[in-house]
Amino acid sequence: MRYMVMHYQTQEMEDGVLPSAEQQAAIGQYMQEAAMSGVLLSGEGVSSSSEGARVQVDDGNVRVIDGPFAEAKELIAGFAILEVDSLDEAVEHARKFALLVGTERVDVRRVVEFEDLQRGR
């Protein structure tokens, strides 16, 4: 089964402070280790919300709001998709990532599969 592991922005990331050399090395080490464990399918990180936008729909009216957005900690900073046996296994990988990279929050969510949609029919 697949899990999407998402980590959240810190205020520093949101302020556009580039990760220090040590942090970059830590991220590199994590990605390398995750690849070596054979579970990493895909992953990306995103830049500060000042370079992004939000599409907001209220009562069918669409508004496009340019970044930056308040509440840095509510913003996703990146994701990885892991192929693992269980939620527990995904959590162990997320834990390592959180400790190595120094993010404050990582959400671990199961990816919806075709079979889930079949059941909903």
Next chain:
Amino acid sequence: MTDHPELDQRLATLWRVESPRLIARLMRLVGDLDTAEELAQDVFVAAIEKWRQDGVPDNPAAWLNTTARFLAVDRIRRRDTRRGKYHLVAASQPQAVEHDPDEIVDGDLAEDLLGLIFMACHPILSPDARSALTLKLVCGLSTDDVARAFLTPAPTIAQRIVRAKRTLAAAKVRFELPPESERPARLDAVREVIYLVFNEGHSATSGDQWIRGDLCAEALRLGRMLAALTPSDTETLGLLALIELQASRLRARTGPDGEPVLLLDQDRTRWDRLLIQRGLANIDRIERLGGTVGPYALQAAIAACHARATVAEDTDWERITALYDGLARISPSPVVELNRGVATAQAFGPAAGLEVVLPLLDVPGMRDYHLLYAVAGDLLCRSGAHEQAREHFLRAAAITRNGVERRTMQGRAAECVAGHALST
């Protein structure tokens, strides 16, 4: 096992995630597999003792690693002491037992893991032993898991693993990275194990299930590991691309009653886009690295032709036939020839396909190969030779060991009778 079910589950997960690298690191430190495995067990026993009292630490992986290194250092020191090497030092400085674990360099995890993989796939072991040992050591599966995966009784697998380890010990195989000159052959042996495991899952030779998804998943994990450990090895990338592309179709290969659905009849919207994307990206990577004409990369290129066709009618059969012609040149085998026949029939008609396929019926090793009769039956059926087709389908049904396939073949034979009645 503890009396804390939650802790048990945590430990089982940690064993799955951490034990391969733990054993790999320990093997580099202590040199032999038996001691490394025994120490890894000791680390988990220590974890149970400690964590039952204090709870699981925030970073259990780091704890396991530190403890493993500590136990290894302790073991090496005691071994050396026994040999009398440090006898004098130990006697004169009994206080100096405090050993800083950091004195032993962590080394390169990639090399450690590669060493473990090379050992588990050692050419002196039988293919069965290599697969079992690899799933246990490199994938971190329990003996019971391995037994379930291979539909083999646990005691049989346990014995197979014990015997494999005894063979390695008797041959004095220690932790080693083979010299550059031997590497290609050793990597070939590893790829063979991975592809065997994948194929056993992809098209189960026994049991009542057509696909064993758990075996495919382990093979994919191993393939990704090996590709991460040898990032510029084009044949390994070829193998990974091949199995990811084949796995992308797993969901579409089975019908509602568990029956196999042939490639051209599959609902392609059910193919796994992420695996296709990864497979095609690895094929691009092979090109960027200068290309290869190895058998896995060629088969991956064939699988990519299917992956690129959003509807079956768009399949570039001429390209596939050309790739099979190439494959038949570099690694000729009756099975490749059979597939070449299928592709040729698609590109140039059933008569052209039969020209390639029918001579295979005289190849001794192919007489019990059910797929040959299934293909021959299909091509004969398409050229209107219904009675001959029926005989071949019935032969395929009689020799397959897979229950689902048998019923499919019997069904095709019955259709032939109907087709025959229709055309006469």
